[in-house]
Amino acid sequence: MPHAADALIALGGALLVCGLLARGGVRLGLPTVPLFMLAGVVFGPSTGGIDLVSDPHDLELVARLGLVFLLFYLGLEFSLDQLVAGGRRLVTAATIYLVLNVGGGLVYGFSLGWGVAEALVIAGIVGISSTAIVTKLIVENRRLGNRETRTILGIAVIEDIFLAFYLALLQPVLGGADGPAEAITGIATAFAFLLGLGAIARWGAGLVGRLVSTPDEEIVVVVFTGLAIFTAGVAEALGVSDAIGAFMVGLILGATAKAARLRTLTHPLRDAFGAIFFFHFGLTIDPMDVVAVLPEIAVAVVMTVVLATAAGVYAARLHGFDRVEAATIGYTVLTRGEFSIILASLAVAAGLDQRIGNLAAGYVLVLAVVGPVMSTQSERFSRLIPQAAVGTPGPRPDTVALDFDVGSGSLYKLGTELIQVTVSPGSQLHGVYAGELRLPEGSTLALLARAGETFTLEPATQLRTHDVVLVFTRPEQRAAAEQRIMAVHRAGRLATWRGDVGQ
Numbered sequence: 173m174p175h176a177a178d179a180l181i182a183l184g185g186a187l188l189v190c191g192l193l194a195r196g197g198v199r200l201g202l203p204t205v206p207l208f209m210l211a212g213v214v215f216g217p218s219t220g221g222i223d224l225v226s227d228p229h230d231l232e233l234v235a236r237l238g239l240v241f242l243l244f245y246l247g248l249e250f251s252l253d254q255l256v257a258g259g260r261r262l263v264t265a266a267t268i269y270l271v272l273n274v275g276g277g278l279v280y281g282f283s284l285g286w287g288v289a290e291a292l293v294i295a296g297i298v299g300i301s302s303t304a305i306v307t308k309l310i311v312e313n314r315r316l317g318n319r320e321t322r323t324i325l326g327i328a329v330i331e332d333i334f335l336a337f338y339l340a341l342l343q344p345v346l347g348g349a350d351g352p353a354e355a356i357t358g359i360a361t362a363f364a365f366l367l368g369l370g371a372i373a374r375w376g377a378g379l380v381g382r383l384v385s386t387p388d389e390e391i392v393v394v395v396f397t398g399l400a401i402f403t404a405g406v407a408e409a410l411g412v413s414d415a416i417g418a419f420m421v422g423l424i425l426g427a428t429a430k431a432a433r434l435r436t437l438t439h440p441l442r443d444a445f446g447a448i449f450f451f452h453f454g455l456t457i458d459p460m461d462v463v464a465v466l467p468e469i470a471v472a473v474v475m476t477v478v479l480a481t482a483a484g485v486y487a488a489r490l491h492g493f494d495r496v497e498a499a500t501i502g503y504t505v506l507t508r509g510e511f512s513i514i515l516a517s518l519a520v521a522a523g524l525d526q527r528i529g530n531l532a533a534g535y536v537l538v539l540a541v542v543g544p545v546m547s548t549q550s551e552r553f554s555r556l557i558p559q560a561a562v563g564t565p566g567p568r569p570d571t572v573a574l575d576f577d578v579g580s581g582s583l584y585k586l587g588t589e590l591i592q593v594t595v596s597p598g599s600q601l602h603g604v605y606a607g608e609l610r611l612p613e614g615s616t617l618a619l620l621a622r623a624g625e626t627f628t629l630e631p632a633t634q635l636r637t638h639d640v641v642l643v644f645t646r647p648e649q650r651a652a653a654e655q656r657i658m659a660v661h662r663a664g665r666l667a668t669w670r671g672d673v674g675q
Contacts, residue, residue, distance in 0.1 A: 183234060183448070185224045189215055190447040203305045205509040206540035208447045209533060212454020219459065228455040231448060237401070238449025239517075240418040242510055244400040245442040246303065246332055247422020248435050249628055265323055265487035266330035269505065272479045274299030274334075280475060284468060286525045293346075293519040296338055297532050298472050302509030303328045309504050309547045320497040322618070322644060323487050324504050325628075335511055339416050340366055342515075346522040361410060369403075369420035374427075381428030393437055396425060415514065429605070432620075432633040439625065446510070453517050454533070461530040468527075469534040473542065480506045481557065488562045495562045499554035500547070507543025508536050591615075591643040593657055595635050601660060606641070607631025609660055615645040615653040 190208045197207040215224040225231055277298035281291030306328050315321050340362035372380065383399070384392045399421050407417025425434055462469075484502025488495065516532030519525075546553050595601045606617050606629050617629040621640040627633075629641065645653045 179230060182225045182230060186211070186215075186231065186448060186451045187444065189224065190451050194447075203302070203507065203509060203540055203544065204447075205302065205305065205450055205513070206537045208450035209454040209457075209513065210537065212451040213457050213459060213533070214454075216455040216457070218457065225455055228452055231452045231455070234445065235449045235452035236414070238445035238447070238452075239415055239514060240400055240404045241438065241442045241445045242449065242514070243415045243418040244404075244422040245435070245438050246335075247419040247424075248426040248431060248438060249303075249332075249422075261490050262323060262326040263330065265483075265490050266327040268486050269327050269480075269483040270299065270331065270334055272483050273476065274338075276475055276479045277472075280472065286527060290519070290525045290528055292342060293515055293524065293528055294531070296335075296342070296515045297512045297528070298476055298508070298535065300331050300335055300338075300508070300511045300515075301328065301505040302507055302511060303332060305507045305509045305543070306505055309507070309544060313548055315500070315504075318497070318500070320488075320491070320493055320501050323491060324501055325619075327483075327487075327501075327505055329628075331511075336366065336416060336419050339419075342518075343416075346518050346524075362416065365407060365410060366416065366420065369417075369424060372424050377424055377427035380424050381430055384425065384428070384430050384434065389437060392430075392434070393441075396434055396438070397441070399425070415518070426630075429634075431630060432627065435627055436622075436625075449517075450510070450513060453513050453529070456520065456529060457533045458530075461526070462534045465527055465530050465534065468531055469538060472531065472535050473538050476508075476539065477506065477542070477546075485557060485561050493562065495557045495559055496551050496554045498557055498562050499550040503543065503546040503550050503553065506539065506546060508539050512536050591645055591653055591657075593641040593643065595637050595639045595641070597637055599637070601635050601657075602637045604635050604660055605631065606633040606635065609657060611643065611645075611656055612652040615643055618642040618644045 189211045193211045193214075194204040194207045198204065213219065215222055216228070217223055217226050274295050277295035278291060280298065281294030282288075284291070284294070286294075306324060310321055310324065343362045344356075383395050386392060400418050403421040404414035404417040407420075408414040425431065428434075480502040481499070482502075483505075484498045484500070485495075487493070487501050488498030493501075512532050513536060516529050520529045593601075606620075609617075611617070617631075617633075619642045620627045620629045620633060621642075622636065622638075635641065643653060643657075
């Protein structure tokens with residue numbers, strides 16, 4: 173069984189080097205996605221060093237599973253309620269961001285002269301930020317309570333929606349359609365598939381949810397894994413991207429009452445298989461080929477910084493933010509990651525110009541350093557934005573102190589636009605669905621922090637002990653929101669509910 177042994181050594185070795193390299197990089201504040209990709213470059217066939225995998229095809233199936241789980245998890249996270257709750261200004265800000273960045277990427281792609289299909293792919297590579305990295309930067313920089321954070325998260329959500337439709341539009345390109353008729357047929361098929369699964373998500377989620385409605389976690393994992401892979405395979409068989417199929421089945425299950433539980437169970441699968449996906453992409457990259465497109469990478473990076481800044485300034489003007497908040501918006505959504513690599517990987521697999529993969533690899537690696545630095549130091553970099561560009565900012569909310577049974581006596585003194593609720597042991601909030609809180613108008617469920625991970629909150633999310641729930645609220649509605657949460661809480665024997673006003 174020498175071949176089986178080699179395959180196991182290669183797979184295990186790939187996971188180990190990804191984990192060890194990422195462990196070192198994370199200490200420097202770098203995101204994991206480009207580090208996984210860099211591991212593939214260093215330990216691949218193109219560097220002349222230790223060659224863990226001589227033939228990238230040996231990991232192709234596992235890498236495809238990584239793509240499936242990445243998009244499946246994205247579908248689980250998406251919620252139409254978040255989009256609707258954001259309001260018209262949020263949708264407008266996100267739309268302007270996409271128009272600037274994807275539009276600029278399209279113009280840049282055509283200017284390279286690599287081909288029409290390549291230009292369309294490059295537009296997506298340089299136009300869509302990484303939801304995972306965006307969320308990570310917000311949490312690590314402790315900006316969950318900042319008033320601009322809702323705008324940043326809204327842009328990320330709408331980018332996720334756009335990605336699904338953009339993949340559908342690109343399918344004829346990636347599938348090599350012969351002529352306009354076949355291209356139109358491919359687009360129609362992709363959109364019909366999207367609409368069909370979207371209808372199931374809207375009206376049939378309850379029925380599908382019964383498949384994962386069991387307390388046995390082993391069975392749940394087996395069932396949703398089978399659904400994700402099977403639907404991705406059906407999509408591929410119909411000539412639609414397997415990525416779309418995985419996203420849509422995630423969207424369906426994300427609309428069920430078990431969504432939060434599924435996200436928790438899917439998370440380790442996404443991380444492990446996703447690491448192999450990025451490692452596999454790195455295996456296909458020759459560092460010398462990246463060097464050959466360094467000028468193109470440099471132009472793409474500068475263009476992205478400029479356009480992201482412009483989008484941040486527009487969003488700030490729309491919401492009455494100052495230039496520091498404008499910089500925070502623009503530079504937090506600056507980093508590119510999994511989506512850029514997914515699009516590049518699909519393009520290379522479809523036989524498009526190989527330089528796309530090299531451009532994407534270098535582009536993501538550079539922004540993996542530039543993005544977090546500019547986001548973390550957004551106050552310093554905001555000086556590059558003229559104050560006149562954002563206009564006259566609106567007044568910041570007053571800050572007050574609030575303390576309800578804090579236990580340790582700690583006092584949280586932050587802004588008034590966010591309520592932080594900790595579900596302490598003994599609280600009757602344990603087991604309550606977020607939708608049952610029935611918050612007053614002007615208050616919106618925001619994020620859930622659980623076991624070191626951050627998730628978007630949906631009405632179907634079931635609260636657990638030690639959860640930290642963030643609720644956005646208007647200052648004048650804060651008291652009513654807290655009273656409502658207290659009413660659900662019904663202080664009991666060991667209850668120590670804590671309500672904190674966040675910045």
